[in-house]
Amino acid sequence: MAFSGQGAVGITYFILYAISLGFTLYNLSKHGIHKVGYANRRRPWSWVSLYCVTRFIGVLFSVDVARDLNHQTSASVFDFFYIVSFLFLIVAVYEFIQQWCTFAYKAHLINNPIIAADPAKIPMTRARQVLPYVFWPWCAVTFILMIAGNSFGKMSQGYKNEVLSPQLHTVSFLYLPIIIIPYVILYVSGRTFQAPKGYPYLSLLPMLPMLLMKVAYVIVSSFSYMVNPLSPTNNPAYTGLLGLLLEFCVLVLIQIRGLAMAPLKEILPETDEERGIKKPKPKAKVRSSETTRTKSNEIKMIKIEARRLNSGMTQASGSSTTSTDEITVVDEKGQETLEGPTNADGTHISLMDIATHKVERPESHSKPKARIPMIELA
Structure with missing residues (x-):
């Protein structure tokens, strides 16, 4: 196996995404292949699994695993798979936001006995109503700008020793909002709907490394170019190595569903029927x-x-x-x-x-008499 000029960085990519692929296979074996994607839209980690698979395939080409392909071909294949993996990732983020808004709002309504007894009465949150009209257009515009600027693949993986132009770095900053806005929505929804103490932050922590990675990835590589355009440190593969490790931590946390997703039953109290407790029927008074x-x-x-x-x-x-x-x-x-x-x-x-015959019935009724109502001893 001949690795490309990146050396240790290429090996690091290969090892980390191989482990990620292991988590993905475990996830698929546990939940079933039929539950991936839109067949089960309420499981964002299924989209993350698809992201891991496509990203891993791209990494294989980026480290020249296929020795019969020239470098330019493997780079093009990597670009394709990385773009596809990015699509899966933004869908996963969208699903996470949708579920988080719903969970936070339901958690806020736990104290309402009517809502807690019947979760179906919970209305849709305003953040979830607006989300599709904000998230997807932003994704579309940003993605088109990335492709038009031809900076998407080069900035995400340093498989070439080329110096990126300032114009491409300018385009790269356009996709920062698409990374930042989801986390803002997560934080605002947690504060606005008053989720249980500590829950919004626990739900946000696994996603923060992804944000830090993307921000550091672009800013550091851009400033390194501004300081010294000919320096090898401007290569995104080196400047983004720390972000790569953080991204792997995010994938692991999402795959094992430790903190990223809280099941609904952990937020809303279980009913007696869900716990398997049958309410005793009221006993009728039995007379001998x-x-x-x-x-x-x-x-x-x-x-x-x-x-x-x-x-x-x-x-x-x-x-x-x-x-x-x-x-x-x-x-x-x-x-x-x-x-x-x-x-x-x-x-x-x-x-x-x-x-009861304690006294005899009077024979004469010469004295005034009264109407006595009938006594019912029911």
């Missing part, structure tokens, strides 16, 4: 058959005695009242009165005493 039978007998006895008492009273008073649900007591003038039957000593007789 003996108790029920006793109460039923008592009610029947009271109704029977009430009918007898009412019949005797109406016959004694000459009233034609035939109600069987209540006892109507009338006075000597035939008008209903509130006073009930009394004993010889003047004490009132209760309906319960009559029903």
Whole structure:
């Protein structure tokens, strides 16, 4: 295997992206090849896996693994695969932003019992509504400028010992906003929607090295050219070596999903059904058959005695009242009165005493009598 003039830098690229490819293969074996890309859009690490694969293929050509190809051919192949890998990467960043905005907003609404009980009621955040109309046009314009300036491949990989022109470096600064804006959105969404303490920063940390790499990559190489255009240190492969290591750290963090993605169930509390806890059904009060039978007998006895008492009273008073649900007591003038039957000593007789045969039913009702409502012992 003959490596190109970059020597240690080329070997470093090869080793790091070989490890990244290992993480990618592990990711694919765990989640399945059918879950890559738009078949499962809610998994940004699938897009990162595609990024790793295409970037690794490009690295193979950049270090002249194919010895039968001349240097210019391998450089062109690298440019192609690096461009494709960049497309996968920006899609992954877009998906990360979308999910992060959603998670941050859902985390903010945990304290709302209605929302926590039914996450489907969570409205779409404003950041997520605006995101497609800002992110994709910016990507398109920037990408076209990169291709037009012919600086994309040369600035991303130092496979040539050429000195980049100031005009190309000027074009390269145009794509800095496309790198910075996603992180600004991440930070603002975390502060605006008040995600749980520490969560927005943990979610942001794995992405920060990528930002530092891209910024340092362009600025250092540009200033090195301004200071000494003929210095070998202006080669982006050397000036961006630290950024390369940081980028590898980002790929590892995203692949193992340690901090970059927090599952929704870790943010919203699980319901009892998700935990497998079944709510016990309320137990109905069960009365013993003996108790029920006793109460039923008592009610029947009271109704029977009430009918007898009412019949005797109406016959004694000459009233034609035939109600069987209540006892109507009338006075000597035939008008209903509130006073009930009394004993010889003047004490009132209760309906319960009559029903339970504790006292005998009065024979005469010469004294004022009252209407006594029927007692229901339900």
